[in-house]
Amino acid sequence: MTSVLSTTPTTRSMGRPIPLFVIAGVLLLRTGLLFAVGGLALRTSGARAGEVMSFVNLWIVPVDLISIYVVWWLLRRSGRSLGDLTGRFQGRDVAWGLLVLVIGMIALQGGGFLGNLIAFGGPPPVDNSLPAPPVWLGLWSLLLIPITIAVAEELVYRGFGQKGLQSAIGRWPAMLVVAAFFGLQHAALSMTSGEMMLSRVIGTFIAGVAFGIMAMRFRTLWPLIIGHWLLDVLGLGLPMLMWSLS
Template sequence: MDTTARTSFISPEATGVTPVPRPDETSAGAPSAPLLRVVGVLAARPVLILLLGVGLLAAGLPLVHANALVVVVDVLALGAVALALRAEGRRLRDLFGPLRWIDLAWGALLLVILLLGFLAANIAANLIVHGGAPPMPTAAPVVPLWVGLAAVLIAPLTIALAEESVYRGYAQPRLEPRLGRIGALVTVALVFGVQHVGFSLTSGPDVAAKVLTTVLAGLLLGALWLWMRRLLPLVLAHWGLDLLLLGLPTLALAVL
């Protein structure tokens, strides 16, 4: 009998060799991780953004500066994910998988879905909190040009990479075995919303509207990840959303 043919039926478990998952399978088949590690990664970005907001107010600077300085928070959050993945024998880039041209088309479709969903969430949150449109600010903040440039050229990309890595790439799949699919989705969306407290510390109603809007947006983002089970198209869509709704408005304040 041909021994080569016979050994082809031996399972990897029988040989004691663990197969290495392909990069595009890592998000869907995330390994279990200690709960304390998952909580630490999940909590890092909200805490850092809160410290950033408090620091800006203490320095007498408008919170719009956070639209640029959040890049520092993003780098630290990505570092936390990278360390957590290293403990699993993985790398940060394993979350994203190989780039496929079809990802660009999926990213464009998800961007349209996100734009419509975010606008609907914002309208609903303001109706609940303010009973209608939010009050107009009495004066536009003074925004340095460097803040506007960083907010449009750098921050949308780092925000998309950091938030999708932390929330959908790392935390949500690792909470699913403990909380179930819906429980993980809701938990991550709640933390995703709470992290935005640091961006609107000057007004209680603004905080409530911001958190409610982003909790609803987080539910949509988490649902899209469950649908796609692939992170890169969601990163592309998230980058486009932040470019349109955060970067360009900040730049407009800086140049007008």
């Protein structure tokens, strides 16, 4: 039986090599799109944190879809497909996805603690004045956002980015570069506070390192996509829905 942890690529998945600058461009594109959304949210909301969060949560889905389309288009031009990047889904990927969820939660908790310690010197301040979001946004955050984020980020970062860079700069440097971009993009989701941006970048960089290491071990992206989806359901979707219902 072939191990899910094998990293040997198939012949079909090799395709034509994609230039390094194109891979870097895709990583920068997603980060730039998120900063554009965050900047537009600040301009339209007057820096009110609740409105910024609602705006970003609404528009992150189109950003995810654009990211997925760009990766699909570039793979198609190189003679490959999204299936070559994700690998074939198997039932055991669900079990591995649960392991990814546990490791991801530990990494996010540890990274968040370190980020808050560096940025705030301890726990971040809590703003209890934020109004509850509408129920439709809570449902949007539970039912749709975790799916598009998990697919888009795993395709862009651990799939297209990390696998593309490692042949040029090595496995570990590629993982660290991609984790840095993964962390940087999350600064765009906390643009109302410089300290929160710093904390978010540090925390998600550490989570990106954990996901990057797992990506080097798994044959397919499906365990990472499943684990990432569950992580966002529990850490983003459910809290947003419960808050909106309050």
